[in-house]
Amino acid sequence: MEASQQNPRSWQEMRQWQVELLERTTGQSLEAWNELVRREGPAAEKELRAWLAEHSVTGYSQMLLVFERFGYPDFFTRSADELVQGQYADRPQLREIYDAVLALLPQLGEVAIQTRKTYVALLTARRTFAVIAPVTRTRVDLGLRWEAAPDSPRLSAPGSRLGSAVTVKAGLRSAGDVDDELIGWLQQVYDANL
Template identity: 70%
Template structure:
């Protein structure tokens, strides 16, 4: 059983969700799209992405069709726990920081955990509100999608390392850094993205 709890989605579950999203957004099945991509689509990834965008297929639906055409990354076959273990393999002393973030999620609001190869997305029923990543050997970054973040020496611009979903980050060096102030910021970001 996953130590991340029932709110963590496996890549297989994410794929099923993406298949449903593709059908809802285009009215066509994965099989239909795969046949059209095979028959008409460009033979390289960049070309396929542009071709799909011209047809209104973007985001997760586009990613699904690109993976269907060119193959899924190795990490798609790993469990959520295996992916998180790999993220912290060379910095085990930071794993308690990640575990502390996951432990407070019930206090933050309804959250789905989506584990990626190098980070973990925290998602409201509407969209990603936070990202957790071991950014250095001494720090885990908690990125938040928060346009109106206050001025604080603890908050800095997110940068590209945490992906395009988040706007600011808070560096956490130990579980104690996840204090009431940070918990309040997480709640605010969650509410703003729900």
């Protein structure tokens, strides 16, 4: 997976990474899998997911094959910049929080940025370690994959909006909330997910 410091990967780049992952983990090309799915796979999405799991195709590879079979969501064709602009369109005052978090990423190490429809995922070479999501008109949540999170009033349970990888979140109401304590936490989370 290529890492980029400040340039989010587009969905098209993510798709290419998923194709490579599928081929690397299964030994079969995307074309071969698409043919197998057409020939032998169930016609309904839920059943196809179960069938793929039985064939040891899970995670991003499974998502790729489901999209290939049933079509890609419309946001898949948008650029990373368009997706981020859409996230902050009705809350432009929160964009500075997102920019402040992105600005500190180079000091953490190699970070890949993957833009989604409602949030931005931050990844080490191994996995997602954090997500940034504007969740209200006054708050951006920084979700963290952090099993050893300290007991702090700044951290709380993440809820379901930030994805299943996130174990805690920090609510950020201004760029000033991206302070030394938060930067230290983000470094610990990054290091724990290498």
